[in-house]
Amino acid sequence: MKITKPALKYSLTITIAILTAYNSFAGGFPIRPGRLILSPSVSYFFADKQWDSTGVKKPFANDGKFTSISMSLYAEYGISRRFSVVALVPYVINNYKETNYNQTFSGLTDLETGLKYYLANINYIYYFALQGTVITPMYKNPATGPQLGYGEEGAELKLSFAGSGNVFNRSYYFNVDNGVRQYFGTEGPIQDRYNATFGITLDTKFKEQLSASFGGFYTESNFKAYNKYNPILTKDFAFNQVSLSYGHAFSKVVSLFLTGGQFISGRNTGDGTSASISFVYRVGN
Numbered sequence: 001m002k003i004t005k006p007a008l009k010y011s012l013t014i015t016i017a018i019l020t021a022y023n024s025f026a027g028g029f030p031i032r033p034g035r036l037i038l039s040p041s042v043s044y045f046f047a048d049k050q051w052d053s054t055g056v057k058k059p060f061a062n063d064g065k066f067t068s069i070s071m072s073l074y075a076e077y078g079i080s081r082r083f084s085v086v087a088l089v090p091y092v093i094n095n096y097k098e099t100n101y102n103q104t105f106s107g108l109t110d111l112e113t114g115l116k117y118y119l120a121n122i123n124y125i126y127y128f129a130l131q132g133t134v135i136t137p138m139y140k141n142p143a144t145g146p147q148l149g150y151g152e153e154g155a156e157l158k159l160s161f162a163g164s165g166n167v168f169n170r171s172y173y174f175n176v177d178n179g180v181r182q183y184f185g186t187e188g189p190i191q192d193r194y195n196a197t198f199g200i201t202l203d204t205k206f207k208e209q210l211s212a213s214f215g216g217f218y219t220e221s222n223f224k225a226y227n228k229y230n231p232i233l234t235k236d237f238a239f240n241q242v243s244l245s246y247g248h249a250f251s252k253v254v255s256l257f258l259t260g261g262q263f264i265s266g267r268n269t270g271d272g273t274s275a276s277i278s279f280v281y282r283v284g285n
Contacts, residue, residue: 028127028160028162028163028176029127029162029175030078030081030084030118030129031078032078032284032285033081034078034284034285035077035078035284035285036075036077036078036282036283037074037076037077037281037282038073038280039073039074039281040072040073040279041070041072041073041074042069042071042277043069043259043274043275043277044067044068044070044275044276045066045067045069045272045273045274046065046066046067046274047060047270047271047272047273048060048063048065049270050226050231050269050270051269051271052226052267052268053226053268055266055267057266062099062100063098063099064097065096066094066096066231066270067094068092068093068094068232069093070090070091071090071091071092072088072089072090072091073088074088075088082117082118083115083116083117084116085113085114085115086113087111087113087114088113089108089111089138090108090110091106091109092148093105093106094106094148094232105148107138107139108138108139109137109138109149110137110138110149110154111135111137111138112133112135112156113136114133114134114156115131115132116129116130117129117130125163125164125165126161126162126163127160127161127162127163128159128160128161129159129160129161130158130160131156131157131158131160131179132155132156132158133156133157134154135154135155135156135181135183136153137150137152137153147233149232149233150185150189150235151185152184153183153184154181154182155182156179156180156181156182156193158178159177160175160177161175161176162174162176167200170200170201171200171206172198172200173199174196174197174199175195175196176195176196177193177194177195178192178193179193180192180193181193187222187223188222188223188235189219189220189223189236190220190221191218191220192217192219193215193216193217194215195215196213196214197212198211198212198213199211199245207248207249208246208247208249209246209248210246211245212244212245213241213242213244213245213261214240215240215241215243216238216240216241217237217238219236219237221235224236224268226268226269231269234268234269236268237266237267237269238267238268238269239263239266239269240264240265241272241274242262243259243261243262243274244259244261245257245258245259246258246259253283254281254282255279255280256277257276257278257279258277259275259278260274260275261273261274261276262274
């Protein structure tokens with residue numbers, strides 16, 4: 001499997017999209033063997049409205065507001081031309097407050113480690129990748145109930161399709177991911193996590209780019225209740241989100257991405273607005 005210079009340029013500019021308190025990383029393009037990609041990110045999520053179980057949107061009771069600040073470090077290392085290893089370490093600060101009530105939970109959440117396999121390519125322009133991920137909680141929920149996550153181990157299998165080309169004298173790339181994740185507790189949940197990104201460069205030196213994304217979650221569980229005090233603990237929900245990102249490459253080593261997102265539909269979830277800043281560092285060949 002040959003990795004060409006154009007493919008490497010586009011792999012540098014793949015947007016890392018933060019979906020509220022969750023993280024979903026585009027990854028259809030291959031990276032060089034021996035290269036390490038590091039991406040620290042900070043995201044902010046806010047919601048003062050929610051969609052109920054039937055998809056009807058309404059304000060939180062008692063002037064309620066939910067905010068989440070997520071800090072994460074994503075890493076990917078190329079083992080060979082076909083294999084790379086990935087890891088994601090997240091830390092969150094979640095707060096819910098309403099009249100006469102205020103609570104905050106913070107700490108490390110679920111560690112994600114995985115192995116990515118680049119299945120095939122078409123003329124070194126379009127790439128297919130398959131990734132298996134293990135989810136490991138880095139916390140223990142107290143007897144009073146969950147705080148930072150489900151507290152359950154899980155696994156995910158994700159298929160990615162990516163490509164690049166030229167349109168209107170500008171270079172573009174796209175990446176489509178779909179992953180099915182299963183948590184191993186008695187109430188699951190099982191999740192379908194999807195995202196599609198299209199980006200275009202604004203200059204001939206590949207330093208400026210804009211990208212748009214559409215993504216979301218569809219989650220099923222026997223436990224149907226909505227947790228308004230800590231929405232990320234809800235097990236049966238769905239949402240769709242659109243986002244816009246601006247990227248700037250300071251050099252061949254460091255790039256910056258600014259992303260804003262908005263939920264557009266949902267069920268059993270908050271109506272959220274998000275913003276994030278991400279850096280991408282390339283180390284090695």
